[in-house]
Amino acid sequence: MIEPILEVKDVVKFYEDKAVLNGVSFRVFKGATKIIIGASGSGKSTILKLIMGLDRPDEGTILVDGEDITKLDEQQLAHVRKKIGMVFQESALFDSLTVRENVGFRLYEEGVDEEEIDRKVREVLGFVGLEDAIDKWPSELSGGMKRRVALARALITEPQIMLYDEPTAGLDPITSRKINELIIALRDIKSVTGVFVTHRMRDAFTLATEYATNGDHEIKFRTEDNFLCIANTRFLLLRDGKIIFEGPDEVLRKSEDEYIKRFLA
Amino acid sequence: MPLSPTAAVKEVQDVSLLAAKAFGSIFRRPHYVRDILIQMELIGVGSLAVVMLTGFFTGAVLTLQTSKTLSTFGAVGYTGALVAVSLVRELGPVLASLMVAGRVGSGIASELGSMLVTEQINAMRALGTDPIKKLVVPRLLATISMLPVITIVADAMGILGGLFTSVFVLNITPNLYLNRAWDSLRYMDLFGGLLKPLVFGATLAIVSCHCGLRTYGGTQGVGRSTTQAVVASSILIIVSDLFLTRIILAYTR
Numbered sequence: 001m002i003e004p005i006l007e008v009k010d011v012v013k014f015y016e017d018k019a020v021l022n023g024v025s026f027r028v029f030k031g032a033t034k035i036i037i038g039a040s041g042s043g044k045s046t047i048l049k050l051i052m053g054l055d056r057p058d059e060g061t062i063l064v065d066g067e068d069i070t071k072l073d074e075q076q077l078a079h080v081r082k083k084i085g086m087v088f089q090e091s092a093l094f095d096s097l098t099v100r101e102n103v104g105f106r107l108y109e110e111g112v113d114e115e116e117i118d119r120k121v122r123e124v125l126g127f128v129g130l131e132d133a134i135d136k137w138p139s140e141l142s143g144g145m146k147r148r149v150a151l152a153r154a155l156i157t158e159p160q161i162m163l164y165d166e167p168t169a170g171l172d173p174i175t176s177r178k179i180n181e182l183i184i185a186l187r188d189i190k191s192v193t194g195v196f197v198t199h200r201m202r203d204a205f206t207l208a209t210e211y212a213t214n215g216d217h218e219i220k221f222r223t224e225d226n227f228l229c230i231a232n233t234r235f236l237l238l239r240d241g242k243i244i245f246e247g248p249d250e251v252l253r254k255s256e257d258e259y260i261k262r263f264l265a
Numbered sequence: 266m267p268l269s270p271t272a273a274v275k276e277v278q279d280v281s282l283l284a285a286k287a288f289g290s291i292f293r294r295p296h297y298v299r300d301i302l303i304q305m306e307l308i309g310v311g312s313l314a315v316v317m318l319t320g321f322f323t324g325a326v327l328t329l330q331t332s333k334t335l336s337t338f339g340a341v342g343y344t345g346a347l348v349a350v351s352l353v354r355e356l357g358p359v360l361a362s363l364m365v366a367g368r369v370g371s372g373i374a375s376e377l378g379s380m381l382v383t384e385q386i387n388a389m390r391a392l393g394t395d396p397i398k399k400l401v402v403p404r405l406l407a408t409i410s411m412l413p414v415i416t417i418v419a420d421a422m423g424i425l426g427g428l429f430t431s432v433f434v435l436n437i438t439p440n441l442y443l444n445r446a447w448d449s450l451r452y453m454d455l456f457g458g459l460l461k462p463l464v465f466g467a468t469l470a471i472v473s474c475h476c477g478l479r480t481y482g483g484t485q486g487v488g489r490s491t492t493q494a495v496v497a498s499s500i501l502i503i504v505s506d507l508f509l510t511r512i513i514l515a516y517t518r
Contacts, residue, residue: 092388
């Protein structure tokens with residue numbers, strides 16, 4: 001039987017006596033993407049923080065690659081975090097470091113050779129299309145560029161799992177599209193498992209209906225049709241800390257639930 | 266907003282925990298030598314001007330004030346002795362620490378607070394780096410190591426300020442002033458005067474880091490943390506000075 005790479009079991013999380021998450025359980029298999037949607041304050045970002053070990057659940061367990069991370073201390077979490085990359089809502093770039101230092105942060109910390117860091121930083125910046133911005137400061141970048149640098153920073157050590165916390169929030173449609181394409185490429189070309197949190201349905205459906213293939217010199221993006229249906233990307237809808245829907249986009253669109261219909265409208 | 270007794274106890278507990286973690290991390294790898302040196306420059310070299318000015322004018326004013334009292338006993342010649350002892354034992358360490366608390370404490374709290382509200386601290390943790398080792402320990406070590414140096418500068422400038430007033434206002438010869446100052450100082454005065462900034466440095470670094478790392482409420486919260494860092498470290502410096510002075514005097518009689 002295939003074991004999930006990420007499993008959240010009966011997780012409960014309180015903030016000041018209010019249950020932000022109330023018995024949340026789901027599994028993500030290797031190479032798959034889980035799109036978590038829900039209104040503001042429904043606990044979407046909290047799930048990502050719990051998976052990354054930035055916060056602890058009050059009840060329940062979280063298994064990353066079969067290891068329960070809820071029992072680990074900050075030092076023990078370090079090796080789990082090497083398997084996970086995270087893109088924060090507002091990029092969270094270190095504003096006193098250049099793009100090179102931001103992207104190569106993890107490698108500098110590990111004491112990797114300077115030349116090797118430069119090579120890897122250029123490679124990953126090339127993937128997000130920002131090789132020219134290597135010596136810029138975060139304050140010199142636009143919102144979309146910052147998100148792409150944040151994506152590059154998370155990807156530098158080739159993590160098995162990527163967590164995206166509203167990576168397109170506040171961006172224009174063209175820049176959002178660029179970010180979504182990068183996430184699709186990571187899923188389909190590099191088989192990176194993903195958890196994508198958003199309340200922008202347009203971005204969510206792009207991820208659920210489009211796929212990437214390796215072209216001659218560039219990555220090509222196509223929409224699923226009668227011959228190919230994307231099966232590795234599923235939705236999870238949160239409402240008041242509870243999962244009220246889990247399944248593929250086709251079922252979500254046809255749901256008769258009043259709340260879901262209003263949410264999708 | 267006044268603190269409830271429970272919140273006050275929790276605050277003390279959090280500060281103690283941070284101090285324990287920070288001191289415990291000093292000897293654990295990795296060691297951020299570059300960050301420590303950068304902080305030493307920011308804290309040490311950056312504070313020199315303000316501490317030199319404060320030291321000089323405090324010494325000058327202290328000389329004027331004490332000479333008036335000493336003149337009633339016909340002992341104006343002892344001004345140098347009184348000024349030197351007061352500065353080295355008490356005013357140098359306390360004033361230098363208060364100046365650094367105002368300048369550096371606010372800087373530490375606002376920098377860490379901004380990093381917290383913009384999720385840079387979480388990003389650092391997500392990238393596998395311990396913020397206590399990377400951010401708190403370098404600031405703690407830099408403050409502890411630079412504050413005694415800054416205190417020596419403040420003491421020297423204070424004595425110089427006193428010399429200036431003595432010579433140009435009180436008409437005391439430089440030799441008399443400096444000889445009295447030199448003769449009055451004991452090694453234990455220097456020991457006490459350099460022990461205090463070590464304790465004050467640790468206090469202001471830990472309190473400022475704590476205030477920065479528990480910031481909430483966006484940019485307004487950063488402002489609040491900055492104010493709290495300066496107020497709390499200044500009060501703690503003055504209160505701990507009383508206890509330290511009592512202990513030092515008890516052992517140096």
